[in-house]
Amino acid sequence: MAESGYVRVEPPAVSAYTIPADAPEADGTFAWDTTTIVVAEVTAGDATGTGWTYAPAATVDLVREQLTPVLTGRDAFGIPATHDALTKAVRDIGRPGLACRAISALDIALWDLKARLLEVPLVRLLGAARDDVPVYGSGGFTTYHDTHLAAQLNGWVHGQSIPRVKIKIGEGWGRAAARDVARVRTARDVIGRQAELYVDAGGAYTRKQAVRIGRVLAEHGVGWFEEPVSSDDLRGLSLVRDALVCDVAAGAYGCDLAYFARMVPAVDCLQADATRCGGLTEWLRAAALAQAHGLEMSARGAPHAHAAVAACVPNLRHVEWYHDHVRIESMFFDGALDPTGGTVRPDGGTGHGLLLRTPDVEEYRVA
Numbered sequence: 001m002a003e004s005g006y007v008r009v010e011p012p013a014v015s016a017y018t019i020p021a022d023a024p025e026a027d028g029t030f031a032w033d034t035t036t037i038v039v040a041e042v043t044a045g046d047a048t049g050t051g052w053t054y055a056p057a058a059t060v061d062l063v064r065e066q067l068t069p070v071l072t073g074r075d076a077f078g079i080p081a082t083h084d085a086l087t088k089a090v091r092d093i094g095r096p097g098l099a100c101r102a103i104s105a106l107d108i109a110l111w112d113l114k115a116r117l118l119e120v121p122l123v124r125l126l127g128a129a130r131d132d133v134p135v136y137g138s139g140g141f142t143t144y145h146d147t148h149l150a151a152q153l154n155g156w157v158h159g160q161s162i163p164r165v166k167i168k169i170g171e172g173w174g175r176a177a178a179r180d181v182a183r184v185r186t187a188r189d190v191i192g193r194q195a196e197l198y199v200d201a202g203g204a205y206t207r208k209q210a211v212r213i214g215r216v217l218a219e220h221g222v223g224w225f226e227e228p229v230s231s232d233d234l235r236g237l238s239l240v241r242d243a244l245v246c247d248v249a250a251g252a253y254g255c256d257l258a259y260f261a262r263m264v265p266a267v268d269c270l271q272a273d274a275t276r277c278g279g280l281t282e283w284l285r286a287a288a289l290a291q292a293h294g295l296e297m298s299a300r301g302a303p304h305a306h307a308a309v310a311a312c313v314p315n316l317r318h319v320e321w322y323h324d325h326v327r328i329e330s331m332f333f334d335g336a337l338d339p340t341g342g343t344v345r346p347d348g349g350t351g352h353g354l355l356l357r358t359p360d361v362e363e364y365r366v367a
Contacts, residue, residue: 007076007117011068012106013041016057016367019328023148025141028170028204035324036366037332038063039356040105042113044076049113050333050356052305053275054325055101057367063102066090071106076117079110083281100255100278107279108305112351122308122352126284129314132343133307136198139323140167140187142176149183150190152323157191162321162342164196166224169213170204177209181216188220198224205229207236214244222246226271237266251286252276252300260286264293269317273300280309291315304329304354307337307346319344329354332361 018036025032038059039052053059070089074082086106090099115122137156140149149167156162167187169180188197199222205213210228217225223246229236231250241248251263251271256278263270270290274283283306287297296317299306302325310319321339330336333354337344346353 007044009071009074009076009082009110009113010043011072012043012063012109014060014063014105015039015365016060017332017361017364018057018366019331019364021324022327023141024143025324026143026171027141027168027200028202029173030202031143035328037328038101038105039332040102040109041356042071042076042106042109044113045117047113047116049109049111049116049351050354051105051108051110051112051279052302053101053105053108054302055098059098059102059105060367062093062098063106066093066099067102067106076110076113079107079114079281082110083107083279087278096255101276104275104277104279104282107281108274108352111280115351119350121347121350123311123346126280126309126312128311128347130311130316131347132345133310133316134164134318134343135162135303135321135339136164136166136196136318136342137162137323137339138166138198138200138320140165140183142168142171142183146183146186149186153187153190156321157195160340160342162339163194164198164318164342165191166198166200166226166320168202169199170201172204174201174204174206174209177213180213184217184220184222193221196224197222198226200226201228203227203230203233207233207239210236210240211243214240214246218245224249224269226250227252231263234262234266237263241266241268249298254286257282257285257289260289264289264295267295269296269298271298271300273302274305274309275302276300283309284313287313287315301325302329303339303344304333304335304337304352307344308352311346332357 247268249269299319335353
């Protein structure tokens with residue numbers, strides 16, 4: 001085992017890969033057919049930690065130009081100090097957006113690196129609050145026809161025994177409400193009455209539209225309404241939350257603790273994405289903030305980046321088993337987790353347990 005003294009971090013290796021979707025995808029406000037993953041590998045001593053974010057390839061240049069000089073030579077064990085230095089380094093260019101995603105990838109890599117230097121699983125380094133982490137199947141894009149939607153839902157609920165699933169609604173900025181409701185009805189018919197059904201509107205609806213649709217969704221047992229209105233409309237989120245019986249959730253675009261502090265009074269469950277908000281360091285802070293206000297925490301996207309940290313907070317609700325990211329992480333990393341039964345157990349190997357398949361993914365490299 002490495003001594004917990006000063007171990008210098010070497011310049012990180014950063015690369016970007018663009019992967020075509022397996023079918024056209026869209027939510028309430030955006031459509032896409034590719035996803036780009038930016039991978040950061042940070043080495044110190046005889047160990048290398050791996051982190052990643054989902055962001056444009058330009059993130060690679062940002063890391064090299066703005067963050068590598070700050071990170072290089074720092075103590076691999078002093079992650080809070082390094083996180084603070086990286087955050088200060090992007091003051092002039094602005095933390096939200098690419099800068100925060102770049103910091104997120106590096107922070108995840110640093111935690112993986114520290115655990116590997118100490119030769120322990122990341123979940124043990126952070127301190128486990130639970131053995132198993134609940135997950136929910138997530139996809140159900142608005143571009144899917146009913147047969148495709150049914151096949152995906154069947155795979156989760158009846159194939160893998162995942163008892164909770166989420167689909168996208170809000171198609172066309174809320175201009176296809178009748179189809180939204182029809183798709184929810186289809187989803188309920190497919191999964192039966194025992195599985196939990198969630199929806200994500202992606203901020204597509206107006207306030208009163210969200211309330212009207214939310215009341216119809218309640219008839220189909222929808223218990224989770226994500227971003228019924230824009231996550232920037234905190235007053236609107238509060239109004240919708242107070243008007244509906246289902247839980248209202250948001251926070252996926254948060255990039256610092258102040259954002260989550262503003263979000264807390266407006267939601268029933270706080271979401272955060274460690275690949276966007278500043279890594280595991282900031283995700284843990286957001287979880288503590290949520291707990292202080294009596295809220296549960298849900299991890300958005302990038303399930304393999306969240307599995308270990310999610311196991312370490314007592315107020316966890318679940319982790320999003322998001323179709324795009326599950327597919328990419330299973331392609332790119334050895335050590336992918338199995339969600340059969342509706343939970344994952346993040347205690348395999350050292351660090352977060354994932355290793356990049358470098359030769360196998362070169363065909364997707366764009367930076």
